[in-house]
Amino acid sequence: MNITQPRLRLLSILSVALLVVGCAAYYVFSHSGAPADEGFGAGELNEGGIEDIGALAPPEVEKRLNYLIQDTGETLRSLARVSEAQLSLAVETTETGDGQPLQYESLFVPFTSAQLKAALASVQGLRFTQRLYADGSEVRLDTESLDSLWKRAATPDEPTAEQYLPQRLRFRDGSEQTFADLKASPKVEADDTFASDDAFELSVNKPLASVGLTVVYRSYPAFRKVVLDKDHPNVTLDDGQSFRLTALGNDSASVRLSTPKMSTLVVQGLDDAGRALYSNGHNSWAFPSDGDIAALHDYYNALLQTKGDLKQLKTSQAVQQQLERLGEALAAQAGPLKNTELDYQFEATPQRIVIHVLDPMEDNTIAFTQVDNVLAGQTRYIALDRSAERYGFIDQAGQWLIKPRWVQVQDSLMADAYTLFSEEKSSDPESGGRALRSQFAYFPAGSNKLVDLPFEYITEALSNSLLLVERETNGPYGLYDARNHRFVLPMKFVNPTVTDNVFIARLGTRTDLMEGLYGAYSLDGKIILPTQFSGIEHSDGLLYASSADRSRQDVFDLAGKRINPQGYNVIGRFVGQQPLLVQDTKSSKFAFIDRQGERLAIKLPYDEVEPFSNGMAVVGRDGSYGAIDLAGRLQVPLDYQQINAFQTRYAAAIRAGGGTSLVLISQDSKVIKELGSYTSMKVPENSNDARYYVRDPNNSDEYLVYDADGNFVQND
Structure with missing residues (x-):
């Protein structure tokens, strides 16, 4: 706050002090020598200030002085009625x-x-x-x-x-x-x-x-x-x-x-x-301060002296000048x-x-x-004719290059290209018989004539003057080279994503229809993966592709070379330096491979294996579960009926025969904390953001929330 x-006249300041005395009894003041009541009657007073004394008749001048004397005296008497409190x-x-x-x-x-x-x-x-x-x-x-x-x-x-x-x-x-x-x-x-x-x-x-x-x-x-x-x-x-x-x-x-x-x-x-x-x-x-009160005493005495000098002052103007001088001196003294x-x-x-x-x-x-x-500086600029409510283009001197004719003109992410909006007739009765039509167009170098472009929207500006463009709402996408005005990839794709110079999309003409299969391309238009996959995901410089019938998944490098061995299905993703889990589609046996596709010498005599998470992989045999480290060593024995993905330090697990009683275990199988009977869990892989929801032992309708390290987070 x-x-x-603000700067105030002292009398105004002291008048506020009277309110202080009445409203806040613990702030009190004292000053000796307060004047006695002046005893003026109502007929002897003319209420007002000093600003108009010069316009008063002599009898009224004396009455005004009486009023000022009484008002100042009453202020001093009010201050004297209270004593200084010790704070x-x-x-x-x-x-x-x-x-x-x-x-x-x-x-x-x-x-x-x-x-x-x-x-x-x-x-x-x-x-x-x-x-x-x-x-x-x-x-x-x-x-x-x-x-x-x-x-x-x-x-x-x-x-x-x-x-x-x-x-x-x-x-x-x-x-x-x-x-x-x-x-x-x-x-x-x-x-x-x-x-x-x-x-x-x-x-x-x-x-x-x-x-x-x-x-x-x-x-x-x-x-x-x-x-x-x-x-x-x-x-x-x-x-x-x-x-x-x-x-x-x-x-x-x-x-x-x-x-x-x-x-x-x-x-x-x-x-x-x-x-x-x-x-x-x-x-x-x-x-007021002590100096303010002392100045007010002097002002009171000066008023009395002025009244005594009325005959010598002779005119009401002289009285006003005298009081103004007193007021200035008082303000300085305060x-x-x-x-x-x-x-x-x-x-x-x-x-x-x-x-x-x-x-x-x-x-x-x-x-x-x-x-x-x-x-930035341009060859031409959008301008509005306010009387016609139409837009056109002017040059640097403000002269029309193309006279106003469009309802709206919008800049774009592409240099010298614009979206032009025109009115046209409409059969829709709710539109009032008129509708807006948009057209994307550009000015070729050295020309002031617009050329229409075969798309309506620029979805994203990419590197090297490449644009991801769309023909119409829910329509197809393509890659357009704005510098050379040519298509790098034709407008025959939908649901596109562009990451790290890789274009992934499926063949089709409508985003709201499920048609065609996905492929992957470099931004210079070269095929990385042909359009024969039900889905492709780009992650950490690799492409994970699902077959058209979704029966298998392979991993490819950005040159289109498959990394997983022939006949092995990919499970999970490469994360950091952790190997990737694969499974033989015929024998169902598991293996781990490195980023070059080489199988690692990790023995997996288990009928269930999960991908690595934070350096540990959950394994199972005959319904019992444990966990191995990156070298394939069984660090957590097969003593659990459930183990969730390891977080940075711990994993949530249920002992064999433990029902729903959740415990946190370390990577060397030590039980760190017993959490209680769980109701649900959120356990992301390769993270430390897990949340465990267990029943409150004191209230069966409530549950307690713990984080990945077993710290209590909240009641819920």
């Missing part, structure tokens, strides 16, 4: 809260003016967008890169109000002019500024290259940071500022401050981890500091209170000499 303390830190230890997760605010870390100026000077890459019309253009700044800096220059409750002033405009055709010469509206003054999210209009439609920009902003020249906690509740600075923590506990804190009258305060409550707790609100009260009391409510009791006292804001400017157009 931040509190701004000490009150610490509450009561724990509160409903157990809900706490909210936090952003930790306030301010920039001084010098720091902000240095940070702004290092900013690069400011940009803008420009919309071109037949009769002018609109420019919108992209200042997102400055947002984090403005946030550091502001307070949590009051963002900065930076303004932007365009200066020198540089166009794509090489010309330059000032914004003042080209502003679109005569109502806009040359020195008018714009907010970052505002657009400004120009009277010309020439494409801009860059803009010179002046930014006007306000910032804090300096600040003081003070930290208060129960062990250090009082801080006094060398310039007289004082800070006192008067209460802490019960999700709240109270602070008494004496700070400069023009300063801004930012107060945050931090937890033991240094996070700023969310504040549910705060109250604040201002009250001193620079103001006393404030703050009560904050938080979502939890803070461990410490951090207070930033920010000096009064100052005005600053910074110049960005070159803010660039987002759109």
Whole structure:
């Protein structure tokens, strides 16, 4: 929370003090020598201030002085009726809260003016967008890169109000002019500024290259940071500022401050981890210092003296001038500091209170000499004729190359290519008889004539100017060479994926129909695998392909060479340096192979074998299960009725005859932890993200969740 303390006349400050006396009994003040009641009757008073005394008749001048004397005297008497209380830190230890997760605010870390100026000077890459019309253009700044800096220059409750002033405009055709010469509206003054999210209009439609920009902003020249906690509740600075923590506990804190009258305060409550707790609100009260009260006494006496000098002052104007001089002297005498009391409510009791006292804001400017157009230089640009509501193309000088005729024109990922939208008749009654038709077209080099392209969408831009393109919604895909304007792969594929320079897709004309088989191609159009597979997956530089009848799976390298031996079916995937499990399709015997397809000398006298997971493979014989390591050694004996895939350290298993009682075992068969009767599991291979759900022994309707290492995660 931040509190701004504006400059006020002393009488206004002291009138607030009367509210303090009534609303917060624990803040009280004393001052000796309070005046007695003046005893003026209602007919002797003329209520008001000093600003219009010069216009009053002499009898009313005296009545106004009587009112000022009585008002000031009553303020002093109110202050004298209370005595100075002795303040000490009150610490509450009561724990509160409903157990809900706490909210936090952003930790306030301010920039001084010098720091902000240095940070702004290092900013690069400011940009803008420009919309071109037949009769002018609109420019919108992209200042997102400055947002984090403005946030550091502001307070949590009051963002900065930076303004932007365009200066020198540089166009794509090489010309330059000032914004003042080209502003679109005569109502806009040359020195008018714009907010970052505002657009400004120009009277010309020439494409801009860059803009010179002046930014006007306000910032804090300096600040003081003070930290208060129960062990250090009082801080006094060398310039007289004082800070006192008067209460802490019960999700709240109270602070008494004496700070400069023009300063801004930012107060945050931090937890033991240094996070700023969310504040549910705060109250604040201002009250006078001893110097303020002494100045008010002098002002009271000066008012009495002025009343006694009425005959010498002669005119009401002279009286007003005399009182204005007294007011100025009073303000100077009152001193620079103001006393404030703050009560904050938080979502939890803070461990410490951090207070930033920010000096009064100052005005600053910074110049960005070159803010660039987002759109790079082109031969032609999209422009809108606002009267006809149609789009066309203009050159760098703003002249029409193709007159407006399209309802919409959109840029694309392909240079000099556009999607053009035209209206056409429609038989659909809900469309009002009109519909939009889109066409993809491009400008050949050196030409201003559009040429239609045989596709409608660019799905993805690939390397070497290759584009994955689609003819229509749910239609076929192909690979298109945008540089040479030719197809690398024709538009006869659907469900494509492109990874690591491999194009995998199936033959077909519609993505919503199951037709054709999958093949794999290099991005230069060469066949890696022919279109004869029910599915192909690219993983870690290898291709895993399922036969058309899904009866077998093989693994191939990116040259299309099969790695698994002839007659062996692939089970699982190569992961890291772990071997791949294969099975003889005739004998059903298992084997492990390396990445070159060589069978490893691992004996597998088992009727069940699982792929390796984190260096261990589960094996089984006659319904009993164990696990082998990468050398084929049986590290976990066949003593279990179930073993799940090993995680980084442990596997979940059920002992023979153990029912549903789940235990965690290590890679050397040690029981690490008994989890209990499981209900379900999520056990990914080659991971450490397993989750085990077991029944709560204290509540059969609940279950407990454990992670892969047996740590309790949550009730569910």
